[in-house]
Amino acid sequence: MNRWHLVLLFTATLAVIVVIATIAVATASPKPNGEICEPGRLCGGPPPGPGLLASAKWESTGLGYSFEYNSDVLAVTREDANGVELKVDAKYAGRLTVTAMRAGSVTREAMLDKEIGRLGKTMLGLKSDTANATRIFGPTLGYIDGVGGSYRGTSNTPQSPSSPVTIVAVAATDGHLVAVVTFALEGVDDPKIIKLYRGLVDGVAKTFRWGPIPE
Amino acid sequence: MSDNSTLAGGPHDVTCASCSHVVPFGAYCIRCGWALDLAPRSATRRSVSEGFSAAPDEPVLSVRIVSTLFPQLPKADMSAFRVAFVVGIAFVVGLAMARMFSVALIAAAVVVPLLTLLYLVDVDVYEDEPLHIIALTMIWGAVAGTGVGLALRFADAPVPLGDVNADHLLARGVAVPIADLVLALIGPLVLLRYRRFNDVLDGATFGAMSAVSLVAAQTLVQASSLYNSGLRVPGTVMPWVLRLLEVGFTMPLIVSGVAGYATSTLWLRYRSPIRDRDSLGLLGQPLLAIAIAIAILVSSAIGMLVLERNVAFALLVSLAAIAQLLLRWALHIGLLQEAAEIETAPDIRCANCGRTTPLHSFCAGCGVSLRALPKARGNA
Numbered sequence: 001m002n003r004w005h006l007v008l009l010f011t012a013t014l015a016v017i018v019v020i021a022t023i024a025v026a027t028a029s030p031k032p033n034g035e036i037c038e039p040g041r042l043c044g045g046p047p048p049g050p051g052l053l054a055s056a057k058w059e060s061t062g063l064g065y066s067f068e069y070n071s072d073v074l075a076v077t078r079e080d081a082n083g084v085e086l087k088v089d090a091k092y093a094g095r096l097t098v099t100a101m102r103a104g105s106v107t108r109e110a111m112l113d114k115e116i117g118r119l120g121k122t123m124l125g126l127k128s129d130t131a132n133a134t135r136i137f138g139p140t141l142g143y144i145d146g147v148g149g150s151y152r153g154t155s156n157t158p159q160s161p162s163s164p165v166t167i168v169a170v171a172a173t174d175g176h177l178v179a180v181v182t183f184a185l186e187g188v189d190d191p192k193i194i195k196l197y198r199g200l201v202d203g204v205a206k207t208f209r210w211g212p213i214p215e
Numbered sequence: 216m217s218d219n220s221t222l223a224g225g226p227h228d229v230t231c232a233s234c235s236h237v238v239p240f241g242a243y244c245i246r247c248g249w250a251l252d253l254a255p256r257s258a259t260r261r262s263v264s265e266g267f268s269a270a271p272d273e274p275v276l277s278v279r280i281v282s283t284l285f286p287q288l289p290k291a292d293m294s295a296f297r298v299a300f301v302v303g304i305a306f307v308v309g310l311a312m313a314r315m316f317s318v319a320l321i322a323a324a325v326v327v328p329l330l331t332l333l334y335l336v337d338v339d340v341y342e343d344e345p346l347h348i349i350a351l352t353m354i355w356g357a358v359a360g361t362g363v364g365l366a367l368r369f370a371d372a373p374v375p376l377g378d379v380n381a382d383h384l385l386a387r388g389v390a391v392p393i394a395d396l397v398l399a400l401i402g403p404l405v406l407l408r409y410r411r412f413n414d415v416l417d418g419a420t421f422g423a424m425s426a427v428s429l430v431a432a433q434t435l436v437q438a439s440s441l442y443n444s445g446l447r448v449p450g451t452v453m454p455w456v457l458r459l460l461e462v463g464f465t466m467p468l469i470v471s472g473v474a475g476y477a478t479s480t481l482w483l484r485y486r487s488p489i490r491d492r493d494s495l496g497l498l499g500q501p502l503l504a505i506a507i508a509i510a511i512l513v514s515s516a517i518g519m520l521v522l523e524r525n526v527a528f529a530l531l532v533s534l535a536a537i538a539q540l541l542l543r544w545a546l547h548i549g550l551l552q553e554a555a556e557i558e559t560a561p562d563i564r565c566a567n568c569g570r571t572t573p574l575h576s577f578c579a580g581c582g583v584s585l586r587a588l589p590k591a592r593g594n595a
Contacts, residue, residue: 003295010299010333014306014322017329021321022446029445118377122520124458125316125450152449154316154441157387158516159367159433161320161458163440164448184377189444 058084063100063177064211065142067204074200093186094197098204100179102213108147111180112171116151119169119184124161126153131191139170141179142208146172148180155186163187166194168201174210181205241572241579243271248551248577248584267543268550269416271582275547278536283543284327284423284471285334286416289567290583292337299330307463311456316448317441319455323463324434327427327471328353335424348406352421355402356428363394363429364436379520388520392512395433396505399426399474400481407485415549418482419475419542426474427467434462457528461519465531469515472538473508479545480504498544511538550576550584 056071062081074086074096083099101111120126129135129150139148148170155162163186171180183201188194228237229251231244238244244251248268267273269286270293281288281296288296303326310319335349403421406412412421441448480501497503511534518530563574568581577584 003292006292006295006333006337007298007302010329011302013329014303014326017325018306018310018318018322021318022315025317025442026446028443121377122379125452125454127449127451129449131449154448154450156458156519157367157437158519159364159387159391160437160462161316161441162437164444187440
């Protein structure tokens, strides 16, 4: 075989593989979902889901804050006096963490960045979510305005990039404490399901109480 | 000297200053490949600046991907494979820049296996039993890689987000790389019992082929949930570009290097004459070679888990260079040792330079190892 025919054959084969892969990926992608709220259009209320059915309470023994969570879907996997990690016990893998520090040594922005940076260590290309369907406007925690939003990336392993990950993070302060709630959902790219699971964060954010710091 | 000139059968034989054999006059010794107009090689020259047996115009201890990964390529075809490599990289980076990460990942995974298949077709190395060889190397690797990929996709615990825990480090950083290596070696080991594939070069080729297809299949299967995420997976471009270069190039170079090195030591140990079995020194002991291979694979996996993205990339590039050097060194020594076994036979035409040379181990005209050329083209 002529040496340049080799290059041509390789290029053509690779091009065919890329075209087939493009068609396959485009075909397998989730279709636009008519139920997702879009700016400027009436939206049919929050999506139904387990997020608002809080049924268990967790209280920080070190910092005094508390929140409620749906114990049918979330289970405590790790905790200490200042924070807790809960695992989603459902079809998709997810993890919700709540942690706090005394205000003064850290700002809510710095605490948010630290958490996002920590989560980003095992992720590839983590960036702010700009999709209208899943981005967050006006984040609050315990009815106090905070900072944060939605982030998208891909979980990464030494063997390969693995699956899409959506992260929601909200940080706020009442002047005494700085708290941050993060929720990471893995393996889901359907905006409808992402919004459904994000109801779990809404439940925590709405039941969050900035209690007095124990002496 | 014209390309069709005859270099053998001249009136004067000469004594090679390097191997001390009496050989036909020519530019290179047909037994050891040494340039006959040079002084005897010293131990230092042998290890540092000597020409690589499969490509005499390149030093042994240099990182040359094409001549190491595809040692039986004639020199004329090496440039085509280099261009193909660059085309492959351009495809992957171009797709990543267009933010088509999942398609770029598929392209990255198939570049090196595709080049390997093309190499087999081009050199027609195993013209008598191509299916037998491909089944026990590339197809075996693909099947094993698919199995590991499915296990990682469905049986492994979810990837921890944030801090890497000990279980994940042990599973993904240690167990999976070791399993990959063991599986990559199983197919080629079946071929070890066939005496017709008794060259070190055969062993190295089989190991490398099996390993690259295993890693490609594992990557494609494990990443399958990304294919449902649309053409444009959310994410920043530069981290993806680096990761795709790792998936498509550095990892295949690492696994092919260490698997080829490990299989070449097995071939040297069990297929070479007894006196040649220590020719690679300590590095030629199969158990040590497998331990080194595991150490390199585990280091690369743990590096990716715990190091910052750019540092991990630099580590992988360094490990890929080391793995390729190990493979290249094993190939070189294997080819040199096998050369001493052969009696001189009638002339053939060298597939590398086109000149006539005695059928032995190295071309008297260009110094290429005739064992590193396609069997169909009349090598020893």
